[in-house]
Amino acid sequence: MLGYIIKRAAYMIPTLVLTSILVFALIELPPGDYFESHIAELLASGESVDQQQIEYLRQEYGFDRPPWERYLTWVSGLPFGDFGYSFEHQLPVNEVIGDRLFFTMVVTFFTVIFTWIIAFPIGIYSATHQYSWGDYGLTFLGLIGLATPNFLLALIMMYLANEWFGTSIGGLVDPEYVDQPLSWAKFVSVLEHLWIPVIVIGTSGTAAMIRRVRANLLDELRKPYVTTARAKGVPEFRGLMKYPFRMSLNFFIADIGGILPTIISGAEIVAIVLSLETTGPLLIAALQSQDMYLAGSFLMLLAFLTVIGVLVSDIALAILDPRIRLQGGVSR
């Protein structure tokens, strides 16, 4: 097993190298650089431009050198956690991201848990009661969740929370706790704010998840081994959990690979509407202002998480499904 993981991890390197080239090329693609858009912005707002300082910065960050040299400088720092410098924030990229990464993870973690808690029981109910009123009703509710635009739901929820509970508008904490060290009061404040994004982001994912749990479980419920279990005298629910449900989990484990990257990039629009201090809005802002090292490092982080996620789900699948673990392949 260890050998396999090492081998798989080694395969990740060329993938990441290719991705980094692609990311860098894409960010280089639009004409101009951060400084040009910065100057344009300054001029537009009627401020004076210190040409000398700009030139100095340009040189400092190697914008006078060819792109491939800049690429090498940037990429060689990545493995050591040096993601470059964010011009917009005038801070190293790590520091810009670091703060927000924590909040993002909190939001994503609760969202994923929320989705699972809602989607699994409903999906199982819908599958075992296919075409019943319950199935239709729950599916309908789920589809409403899917169809409602997230930003709209976010605005409504924010309004209601403010009206009913007096929760402050936007953000993940009350303004008084911003930049305060973590305390019990701050933690409570985070929880007070957290449920809005969790529900908003969660509802859209839940509907899709319900449908997938239902479809996968329905496929499995028709399999003869389910009848075997019933004929053996296994009580309904226990049999359901042990056999078809377990089988239908495969799709879900394969999904883990997709969940990891959403930890940092998920639900940007909602995050902007709710002005959450998460990473999503940051990425969008970085792309807009051509803050290239910030944007590039972000995308690389996404790529890295995707690759790791796929690795994790592959390993988990092999552990859970003996067919994957034990069967050899035949080549023609």
Add this chain to the structure above:
Amino acid sequence: MAPGTRGLLEISELKISFDVQGGHVEAVKGVSFSVKPGKVLALVGESGSGKSVIAQAILRILPRNGRIDGGSILFADPKMEGEMVDIAALKSSDRYLNQLRGGRISMVFQEPMTALSPLHTIGNQVEEALTLHHGKTGAEARSETEEILRLVGFPDPVRGYDMYSFELSGGLRQRAVIAMALICNPAMVIADEPTTALDVTVQAQILALMKRLQRKFETAILLITHDLGVVANMADEVVVVYHGKVMEAGSVEDIFRSPRHPYLKALMAAVPHFDMKPGERLVSLRDMGKEPTAAVQEIGQRFATAERGETDRPHLSVRGLRKEFTIRKGSWWRAGEESQLIAVDDVSFDIKHGECLGLVGESGSGKTTVSKLIMRALEASAGQVTMNSGDGDIDILALSGRQLFEFRRKVQMIFQDPFSSLSPRMTVQNILREPYIIHDIGSTKQQTAEIVDLMNLVGLDPRFLNRYPHSFSGGQRQRIGIARALALRPELMICDEPVSALDVSVQAQILNLLNDLRSELGLTSLFISHNLAVVNYVADRIAVMCRGRLVELAPREVLFNKPVHPYTKTLLGSVPYPDLDRLLDFEKMEMTSADDMAEWGASFVASGGGGLRNIDIDDGHWVLANENCDRRELVA
């Protein structure tokens, strides 16, 4: 039902129906019979007769849209001291049902692959019943489970306990399912087509096993099957069902010695058997297999293979054909050792013009691989295949590009599964037109005319041309598949198990159709099947394959009357006959493994510097044997 003798299970006037889209289907319309303790009752019928539905009703595991409309299923539960429980009247949530299932009445299923969960070990699944019904867990349960696995013939029960179903052969899987059914020592086992999915020699072993265990535990068996041969060998009593009604019931003697009901007689006449006289036709159950009319014969002549090679030489000649597959063995994370699996090994045979060669073998013997090599669907590792075609000799294995494309017209295939071999998104018209379009033959008008002819030729109404495959029955679909294969006027037709997915009566129709077409069109054909009786009905000569090698080849009557190779003998000896005077010898059968070379005798294995060679026995009859052995010894 004889009054006075109390049954273990008494079913009376049972009615079951299904809610289907736009209606209500009565699947079982008042069936009554009784299973006696410790006896085997066979429920015989074709698919759709309602026999499996009855079994599901007994355990109350009907699909959700099915329900019991009336009648009773009285079960004399041994734990309830003489009281009869009406299973049909119980609520579906009754806890008693879960005690009943697996504890008092258990079930053996048709498909041992899908009946077992691939995610749980064999031991886990077998033991589950023991834990549920007898509350045994841990080491005690494990040792009992291993004991039952040993009893059903697992060579190494301790290892078998921890294996997964996909690591086992079909026969062992079915043994595991039987172990699961027997572990709680139930009063009755329902066996739903327990051997239909198995090879004939494995079938014989499993039947022998079931018979032995049935006697040992004095379990009653409700055997559900369509195979009259299995019935003759297993049953004490027989109930014949057709369209949800009992046609005839009685002891196995009555049923086979003096069948009364026309349906039963027809069913018996529809099964190909070994005592058929040359030229004897199967009598199809439904009125489709009539002799071809003059008009159809006339069409047939137009479709007949026009050009032929020199008929004094074989039409297709296969020499030293070999195919190796590379297998990555070992588990998922260990770098697998690669090994070679020889699927086809030094296979040589000829097919004469207009002849039908039957290729018989069990699953995994390589018979389908041979057909794919001839079709060029797979690339051979070695060997030569020559076709003496109308336009000169063709070295099939050397073809490429344009020539290969042209060659495709000469060989066509009829597939096993009529359901998955037709695209559900194409109308019959489009399915039949496709070959013409691919090979750019004729104008649209000519194509349409040909398609209509094809439909007539295979006995389908041309008015059905605009329908989709789903609106046809299995037999009709197979006719469409045959028509498609005939469209290009092939010289060689490869039939890969064309009737094994069909019911007995439909099987008779299709076999008759294939025979008629062959004689009308003068088709050369390679007929692949695991069913010896079917091959016997259609083939002129028969080749037997075992483990990738051709072990014996002989004209039909010779092979059946004087088989030489031990494998052929076992194969022939394993076929259950629907005849009470020729029962299988279960005691001999159970443990012998047909392809176990150790039991073949020295003459048939390579040893002492002598390799294997095809040895001529008689005119056109040869057998694969040690090149040093004495010819007379083989025949003796």
